[in-house]
Amino acid sequence: MAAHLPCSSPSCILQRLSPLLCAARKAVRGLFADRVSMARFVAHQVIVFVALLLVAIQLVTLVALNWAVSENARESVRKEVDVGRRIFGRVMEDRTQQLTTAASVLASDFGLRQALMSNDHATIVSAMANHAARIGAAKMMLIGLDRRVIGETAAQGNQGERPLFPFPHLIENAERKGAASAIALIDDAPFQLVVVPVLAPVPVAWVMVAFTVDNKLAQDLSLLTGLDVSFATWARGRGWHVAATTLPPPKTSALLGALAPPAGAAVPPISPDLLGADFLLSGSVLGREDNAAVVAILQSSLGAAIARFDGLRVILLALAAFSLCATVVGSLLIARSISRPVSALAEFARRMERGEYDQGPPATRSDELGELAASFNRMRLAIAAREQQIKSMALQDALTGLPNRALFNERLQQAVGLARRLAQPVSVLLIDLNRFKEVNDTLGHHVGDRLLCEVAERLRAVLVRASDTPARLGGDEFAVLLPTASEAMAEATARKILQAFEAPVFVEGRQLDVGGSIGIATFPDHGDDPNVLMSRADAAMYVAKRKRMGCAVYDVAFDTEAESHGRLSLSGELRQAVDEDQLVLYYQPRLDLASGRITGVEALVRWQHPVRGFVPPDQFIPFAEQTGCIREITRWVMGRAFEQCARWRAAGLALEVSINLSARDLLGPELPQRCAELLASHDASPQWFRLEITESALIDDPARALDTVARLHEMGFSLSIDDFGTGYSSLAQLKRLPVAELKIDKSFVIDMARDPDDMTIVRSVIDLAHNMGLSVVAEGVETDEVRQLLCAMGCDYLQGYHICKPLPVTQLEPWLARRGAPHGTTAKET
Numbered sequence: 001m002a003a004h005l006p007c008s009s010p011s012c013i014l015q016r017l018s019p020l021l022c023a024a025r026k027a028v029r030g031l032f033a034d035r036v037s038m039a040r041f042v043a044h045q046v047i048v049f050v051a052l053l054l055v056a057i058q059l060v061t062l063v064a065l066n067w068a069v070s071e072n073a074r075e076s077v078r079k080e081v082d083v084g085r086r087i088f089g090r091v092m093e094d095r096t097q098q099l100t101t102a103a104s105v106l107a108s109d110f111g112l113r114q115a116l117m118s119n120d121h122a123t124i125v126s127a128m129a130n131h132a133a134r135i136g137a138a139k140m141m142l143i144g145l146d147r148r149v150i151g152e153t154a155a156q157g158n159q160g161e162r163p164l165f166p167f168p169h170l171i172e173n174a175e176r177k178g179a180a181s182a183i184a185l186i187d188d189a190p191f192q193l194v195v196v197p198v199l200a201p202v203p204v205a206w207v208m209v210a211f212t213v214d215n216k217l218a219q220d221l222s223l224l225t226g227l228d229v230s231f232a233t234w235a236r237g238r239g240w241h242v243a244a245t246t247l248p249p250p251k252t253s254a255l256l257g258a259l260a261p262p263a264g265a266a267v268p269p270i271s272p273d274l275l276g277a278d279f280l281l282s283g284s285v286l287g288r289e290d291n292a293a294v295v296a297i298l299q300s301s302l303g304a305a306i307a308r309f310d311g312l313r314v315i316l317l318a319l320a321a322f323s324l325c326a327t328v329v330g331s332l333l334i335a336r337s338i339s340r341p342v343s344a345l346a347e348f349a350r351r352m353e354r355g356e357y358d359q360g361p362p363a364t365r366s367d368e369l370g371e372l373a374a375s376f377n378r379m380r381l382a383i384a385a386r387e388q389q390i391k392s393m394a395l396q397d398a399l400t401g402l403p404n405r406a407l408f409n410e411r412l413q414q415a416v417g418l419a420r421r422l423a424q425p426v427s428v429l430l431i432d433l434n435r436f437k438e439v440n441d442t443l444g445h446h447v448g449d450r451l452l453c454e455v456a457e458r459l460r461a462v463l464v465r466a467s468d469t470p471a472r473l474g475g476d477e478f479a480v481l482l483p484t485a486s487e488a489m490a491e492a493t494a495r496k497i498l499q500a501f502e503a504p505v506f507v508e509g510r511q512l513d514v515g516g517s518i519g520i521a522t523f524p525d526h527g528d529d530p531n532v533l534m535s536r537a538d539a540a541m542y543v544a545k546r547k548r549m550g551c552a553v554y555d556v557a558f559d560t561e562a563e564s565h566g567r568l569s570l571s572g573e574l575r576q577a578v579d580e581d582q583l584v585l586y587y588q589p590r591l592d593l594a595s596g597r598i599t600g601v602e603a604l605v606r607w608q609h610p611v612r613g614f615v616p617p618d619q620f621i622p623f624a625e626q627t628g629c630i631r632e633i634t635r636w637v638m639g640r641a642f643e644q645c646a647r648w649r650a651a652g653l654a655l656e657v658s659i660n661l662s663a664r665d666l667l668g669p670e671l672p673q674r675c676a677e678l679l680a681s682h683d684a685s686p687q688w689f690r691l692e693i694t695e696s697a698l699i700d701d702p703a704r705a706l707d708t709v710a711r712l713h714e715m716g717f718s719l720s721i722d723d724f725g726t727g728y729s730s731l732a733q734l735k736r737l738p739v740a741e742l743k744i745d746k747s748f749v750i751d752m753a754r755d756p757d758d759m760t761i762v763r764s765v766i767d768l769a770h771n772m773g774l775s776v777v778a779e780g781v782e783t784d785e786v787r788q789l790l791c792a793m794g795c796d797y798l799q800g801y802h803i804c805k806p807l808p809v810t811q812l813e814p815w816l817a818r819r820g821a822p823h824g825t826t827a828k829e830t
Contacts, residue, residue: 047331054327058320065316069309070302077300084225084298085284091224092286096181096192103194103209104179106131106140112207113200116142116150124151132209138191139210142198147171150205170195171206183287183294186210190233190243190287190294213294215244222246227298230255236291243294255297345373352380397472399449400456408471408479412530415483416523426523427490429480430537431497432545434515436476443510450507452476455514458500462493478516479537487522487553494518494551517545521554574620574629577607578636584608585640586806589816590658590777591798593791598816600656600690602799603641604806605633630662638678644809645689646682653816658690660722666693666705672712679715686716692743694722706736713738720777724765735772742769746780746800753785766793 106112109131115123128140132153141152148162165171166186173180174195181194190213197203218229230245230252240259245252287294348361361373361380395407403411412428419426433455440448452472459470459478469481480497482490501514519541527533536554544552552558577583587601607615624630638659645657665671679686691712693705713719720741721734744765752758762778769776778790781800790798807815 047328050327050331051324054324058324062316062320066313069312073302073309077302080300081227081298084227084300087225088221088227088229088296088298089284091221096194099192099194099209099211100179100181100196102135102137103196103207106135106209107196107198107207112142113198113204116198116205117200121151125153128207129153135209136211137209138212139186139208141165141208141210143171143195143206143208145203145205165206165208167193167195167208170208174206175203183213184289185233185235185287185292185294188233188235188238188241189213190231213244215246218244218246225298227300230297230299231286232256232259232295232297234293234295255299345376348373348376352376352383400453400472402456402459402478403469403471405471405473408469408473408481409530411469412481412533415481416528416530416533419483419523420528424484425486425525426533427482427485427487428521428533428537429482429490429494429497429551430519430521430534430541431478431480431516432541433476433478434517434545435513439512443507447507447510447512448476451505451512451514454505454507455501455516458514459497462496462500479534485522487520487525490520490522491551491553494520498550517541517549518551519544519554520551526554573609574624575632577609578629578632582608582610583633583636584808585637585644586808587644587657587812588799588806589804589812591803593796593798598655598819599797600658601812602658602692602806603637603660605637606806625662625664628664630664631668634660634662634665635674638674642678642682642684642689646684649684649688653813656688656690656718658692658720660692660694663694663705666708669708671708672715675712675715675717687718690718690720690741692720692722693739709737709739723779739774741775741777743777743779743799749778749780749786749790749800750782753783753789759789762790763793766795770794 106128109127112124112127112131115127124142128142128151132138132140139153142150143165144150144162147165147168149165150162167182167184170180170182170193174197179194179196181192183190183192185191191210192213194209194211196207196209198205198207213231218231221229228246228251230247231243232255233241233243235241240256242252242256245255247255283295283297285293286296345361348359351359361376395404396402397404412426415426418424433451436448436451439451455478456470456472459480463470463480465482467483471479471481473479480493482493485493497518498516501516503514505512505514519537519539521527521533521537521540523533526536536558539558540552540554543558544550584606586604586606588604589598590600590602591597592599605617605621607617607620609615621630621633624633641657641659645655648655661671675686678684693709709719718741719737719739720743721737721739722743723745724742742765744762748758748761748765752762766776775796777797777799778795779799781787781790781798781802783802787798787802804815
């Protein structure tokens with residue numbers, strides 16, 4: 001019917017008053033924004049300035065303290081190294097004296113001199129070995145006055161021609177001083193050498209005693225000096241080598257890597273900062289030759305010295321953190337004392353912005369803020385009065401005084417909720433006036449307004465219960481809410497309303513006849529949702545108007561026309577469903593009768609509409625095929641099915657996935673290319689999938705369809721004829737198809753236990769398929785009796801509710817896990 005919306009309707013009033021309300025709220029924010037922002041800015045400035053100042057002072061203090069600690073530790077370590085170096089020198093001198101004394105005692109041994117006089121080489125070597133073992137010497141040599149070696153402890157057997165003594169300068173020093181000592185390399189190892197004469201009573205030979213420079217010596221010296229001691233050797237062409245040290249392996253590697261590479265003939269210099277900031281060291285050359293040298297390195301860790309001050313650092317950091325926290329807290333308290341009045345007004349302004357007008361602004365001093373608070377209070381009262389007026393108009397029809405659509409829907413929602421809890425009925429009446437457009441067009445809108453007011457008065461007079469709610473939904477459409485009213489009570493009330501409308505209405509001397517059509521719907525018989533209930537009442541009202549019944553109670557037959565319109569609208573929403581991922585894949589298991597296992601599943605598409613809810617496939621698939629949208633749906637199904645199958649295979653679940661193809665899919669040349677892309681993107685094998693083709697898909701253009709089927713077969717896909725027996729393809733055409741399976745349509749399977757004709761058809765199809773070398777799948781197996789019959793006929797696979805209904809992945813995987821045994825999958829899913 002024609003809508004009649006006078007200028008005084010709630011929508012007009014809302015359009016006029018809502019800008020005023022928004023402007024008032026903007027005015028509140030505008031008046032106060034600058035002051036609130038300034039107060040917050042000042043408070044934040046105070047906190048940030050004080051905190052940054054304190055942080056800067058503490059950083060400078062910590063940097064200065066850290067520098068002083070480092071310098072103090074460095075000076076302390078430097079002194080330790082100097083003292084240790086002097087101790088090291090004194091200890092080495094004492095060791096040299098002790099070793100010289102021990103060597104002199106050996107040289108004065110009568111047995112050694114007696115063997116020397118007799119020139120008995122074996123006796124000489126034996127005597128030297130005994131004395132070497134007694135004094136802890138590593139090697140001993142007896143050198144003649146001609147500077148040739150007479151015998152040595154390390155030699156094996158007869159040495160032939162006597163070699164020259166490799167350190168002639170030691171003998172020269174011994175000739176001058178009576179004894180000589182040095183540290184030198186023998187076979188690339190450092191030794192401390194002592195040379196003393198063999199007197200009888202004049203020197204008749206020289207004895208050289210060698211003592212090993214090893215880790216034990218380094219450790220003994222480290223205990224005396226309090227430093228880490230290392231003995232490093234350098235040889236031309238070979239570079240540095242650490243022979244003995246008290247350092248652990250990582251620091252030994254660092255020391256060896258930090259030593260300077262050889263340069264020229266001289267021993268490379270040792271830098272005092274050899275290891276950077278981690279250590280201080282002192283190096284001294286203990287022995288030097290043209291191509292080799294032995295160096296002692298004394299070092300002390302700076303890190304260990306600085307670590308002694310870590311406790312002081314922790315205390316200072318704790319004090320710094322405490323002072324910073326105390327400063328921030330103090331600054332916050334100061335800032336709050338400064339900005340508290342402004343913050344209180346800011347909170348009041350935010351409450352006003354949210355529409356909370358029940359509480360006034362906080363009391364402030366008699367200053368500018370006080371005047372601002374008083375202005376806010378006056379504004380609060382004015383805005384609250386306007387909003388109250390707007391709310392009353394928003395929920396009430398301005399012309400008739402009845403509740404409007406918003407209030408009616410709210411009360412209907414409440415009534416249905418209460419009725420659902422108490423198991424009570426709720427009825428709604430939808431009323432549309434007859435010939436109201438003619439009154440408006442002929443007599444004018446002001447006459448129509450008077451007529452609407454009279455209808456409202458008559459509705460109030462008929463409805464005697466306080467819980468009943470009449471409402472004007474718009475134009476000439478009215479509604480009545482009848483809580484706890486059954487269908488019979490609602491129909492009786494509708495008859496009373498129609499009877500009240502029979503009396504004529506007099507407007508400006510004119511007699512007007514009031515008539516109406518009323519649709520009735522009752523909860524829960526006609527719907528369990530308020531929107532559905534109103535829709536059903538609307539359908540009944542249009543039937544009553546079309547058939548001139550006065551009133552009509554909703555019946556499912558009224559939905560035929562609306563349903564047809566709804567289905568047409570679904571076809572326009574299919575592409576949106578694909579784009580917005582409203583489709584869902586369900587999977588129905590397929591039982592292999594030979595093994596008793598679930599070997600495959602069929603992918604079935606479902607549509608979960610955001611408004612209509614679940615839409616069955618038989619309602620949208622035909623329209624998708626008619627409009628061509630089935631190709632987008634097939635692409636979506638294939639993408640999701642390939643992805644899920646690859647995920648199952650990766651998890652060790654070897655399931656074959658069947659995918660349905662429509663006639664439009666087979667007529668499109670891009671299907672094989674799409675399949676190849678999906679196989680490549682998911683690293684899948686075509687043997688994992690079975691493509692199902694209906695017989696009807698081969699009728700429109702058999703040549704193109706057969707070409708597509710052949711290409712898919714060449715790619716390795718298994719092909720199946722779906723719904724076999726319902727199409728019109730000939731056996732000759734079936735023989736040309738490269739298919740491996742026939743699926744008997746469920747219409748022949750469901751009642752085969754009671755229908756002999758269906759049983760004959762099923763048996764014939766199974767025999768035909770087996771004779772052609774094809775396997776057979778029976779769909780629609782819903783009873784155990786049918787399952788046993790199919791087993792007896794030799795059917796290969798079963799599919800139906802008796803095995804398992806179609807399930808989403810989240811339910812299918814637990815079902816498969818529970819029925820993993822070979823025969824456990826034959827139980828019916830309940």
